[in-house]
Amino acid sequence: MDYLDRNEFNFEPSPKVVEAIRNFDPKTLCFYTRIYDQGKKSVISVRLSEIYGVPESQVLLTYGGEDMLKNAIHYFLSANSQLSTLNSQLSTPNSKILIPEFSWWYYNRVAAECGGTFEMYPLHEHDDTFAYDIDEVIDYTCRIHPRMLLLASPNNPTGNGLTPEEISRIMEHIPQDTMVLIDEAYASFISSDTHYIAPLVNQYSNLIISRTLSKFYGLPGLRVGFGFIGRGHEQFESYVNKYLGYNRFSEAVALAALDSDDHYRRVADDMEWGRQLYKSALGSLPGFKVYKSVANFILIKYPIEIKGRLMEALRLQDYKIKFMTDPGLESCVRITLGRKEQTQTVVDTILKVIGKNENIASRK
Numbered sequence: 001m002d003y004l005d006r007n008e009f010n011f012e013p014s015p016k017v018v019e020a021i022r023n024f025d026p027k028t029l030c031f032y033t034r035i036y037d038q039g040k041k042s043v044i045s046v047r048l049s050e051i052y053g054v055p056e057s058q059v060l061l062t063y064g065g066e067d068m069l070k071n072a073i074h075y076f077l078s079a080n081s082q083l084s085t086l087n088s089q090l091s092t093p094n095s096k097i098l099i100p101e102f103s104w105w106y107y108n109r110v111a112a113e114c115g116g117t118f119e120m121y122p123l124h125e126h127d128d129t130f131a132y133d134i135d136e137v138i139d140y141t142c143r144i145h146p147r148m149l150l151l152a153s154p155n156n157p158t159g160n161g162l163t164p165e166e167i168s169r170i171m172e173h174i175p176q177d178t179m180v181l182i183d184e185a186y187a188s189f190i191s192s193d194t195h196y197i198a199p200l201v202n203q204y205s206n207l208i209i210s211r212t213l214s215k216f217y218g219l220p221g222l223r224v225g226f227g228f229i230g231r232g233h234e235q236f237e238s239y240v241n242k243y244l245g246y247n248r249f250s251e252a253v254a255l256a257a258l259d260s261d262d263h264y265r266r267v268a269d270d271m272e273w274g275r276q277l278y279k280s281a282l283g284s285l286p287g288f289k290v291y292k293s294v295a296n297f298i299l300i301k302y303p304i305e306i307k308g309r310l311m312e313a314l315r316l317q318d319y320k321i322k323f324m325t326d327p328g329l330e331s332c333v334r335i336t337l338g339r340k341e342q343t344q345t346v347v348d349t350i351l352k353v354i355g356k357n358e359n360i361a362s363r364k
Contacts, residue, residue, distance in 0.1 A: 002342055005322040007156070007186075007297050009218030010338035011267045014260030017219070020252050033245035042246045044226065044254050051258065053198040054228045060240050062225040065185040065212035070110050071240045072208055073097060076148050076179045077116035097148040098140060102130065102329060104156050104183075119144060123158060128283075129292040130158035134166050141174040148179045154186040157324060157334040159293030161187070164196035171204045181208045186295035188216040189268050192261070197228060205230035215296055216264055217257040224254045271296055271337035278335075281347045285354070297336050299324075302350070304331040310353050319346060 002010070033042065040046055042061055049056040062068040077095045095116040099107045101123050108118040121140040123130045132151070141149050151170070153162040162182075171180060188194075197209055210227040214220035229237065257264075278298055283290040287303035302310070307323065314321060319342075322334040335346060 001318045001320060002338070002345075003320050004336040004338050004342060004346065005320040005334070007215065007295075007336050008220055009215075009296075010336065010342060011218060011270070013218060014257065014263035016256040016260045016263075017253055020256035024249055024252050028248050033248055033251070036243065036245050041241050043251050044224070044246065044258075047255055047258055048226055052194055052228065054201055057237070058201060058229050058231065060208070060210075060227040060229055060237070061242075061246060062227070062240060064214055064220070064223040065183070065210055065225040066106070067223075068208075068210040068212075068225045068227050068240075069107070069181070069183065070113075072179070072181050072210070072236075073107075073110045073116065073148065074114040075236055075239055077111060077114050094145070094147040096144065096146040097150055098144065098146045099150045100132070100152055100155055102155070102158050102326060103150075103152050105326075107150055116147075119146070123155070123160070128289060130155070130160045132160070132162060132166070134169055137170055138173045141170075141178060145175055146178055148181060149174065150181050150183065152183045154184075154189075154293070154295035156186065156295065157297070157299055157322070157326070157329065157332075159291055159295045159297065159299050161190075161294045164200070167196070167200060171200070171207060176206055179206050179208065180204070181210060183210050185210065185212045186215050186297075187211060188264075189271060189296050190294040192265065201228045201230050203230075205232045213254055213257055216268070217260070218264065218267070219253065219257055222250055222253055222257075224250055270340060273340060274298070274337040274343040277343055277347055282350065285356075293337075297334050299329075299332055299334050301332050303354070306353055310350065313349050313353050314346070317345065317349065319349070321346065 035041070035043055040056055041059070045056050045059040045061055048059050060068065062071060077097060097111050097116055097118050098121050099118050101120045111118045121137060122133070124133055151162060154160060167182065174180070201207060201209065207230045208227055210225065212226070213222055213224040275293060275298055278300060279290045282288045282300060289301040291299040293299065311323065324330060324332040324334060337343065
């Protein structure tokens with residue numbers, strides 16, 4: 001089965017990752033890492049500090065990006081965590097989080113797990129993209145004054161992102177006691193620029209930027225998430241961090257992945273090939289719209305009347321894509337950007353279902 005519905009990695013790991021796995025010494029698992037004796041969390045956090053220019057103490061490590069979200073939302077929406085914050089002056093704890101209208105369903109579920117509530121703010125469709133209205137996000141946040149504001153960049157499933165300038169404008173104009181969590185799990189597929197992260201984290205104490213090795217580095221099975229937090233959150237850092245260190249096998253593989261940007265940049269180039277193929281093959285067809293994406297997936301609007309035939313045609317080829325059911329996106333599919341032959345197969349299948357000739361859109 002070719003799974004193009006889960007935003008997983010359909011390519012090969014980097015040679016350095018393979019080498020790290022083959023050369024890993026199982027005897028190291030018999031001992032805790034000694035890095036915590038040096039006042040450091042992990043060799044990973046030390047390396048991330050070097051790469052991103054953020055102090056190691058402000059680097060967060062978690063069991064994948066999902067765990068970062070859960071830790072942050074549970075902690076900051078919990079009444080106990082607010083005793084030492086500006087919200088302590090309120091008569092009742094503030095346990096609300098704002099999340100994008102079209103976004104990962106998991107966000108609101110995590111809020112409910114800890115007794116929090118959520119409210120959605122709009123994402124707007126403009127031509128072939130979705131976008132945040134920055135002034136509207138600021139207005140919503142100032143008016144509702146939530147404990148947390150969640151921004152997804154790139155956003156799943158719409159594929160749109162935020163610029164560093166837009167992030168700065170939001171941070172500058174919202175309440176300082178609203179924690180902002182930016183989910184950047186899908187970052188780096190279009191741009192390799194990360195220089196904006198350290199200045200933002202240094203300037204805004206109420207900011208968390210969350211990333212992962214699951215998407216760009218193609219290691220969802222490794223379960224390594226990381227992020228960066230503004231100054232002054234020692235209690236939260238203690239809540240997240242592991243006293244006795246981290247999985248030493250994961251550390252070895254993670255270091256190899258972080259040293260393999262050239263390999264994963266070539267994979268990102270293949271994904272760009274796929275974006276352009278979907279656009280050229282389907283973008284001008286009646287009933288279709290191919291949305292811009294800066295992630296490892298693409299959202300496509302299609303004629304809903306072909307849904308059954310398309311699902312069956314893909315099933316016969318052992319392919320799975322994501323048929324959206326979210327209100328407002330029911331006539332869309334989200335397709336993971338896979339290898340070139342996978343992308344070509346999906347395009348040919350769609351064209352066949354609507355009565356077009358196969359391979360007319362090939363960009364070989």
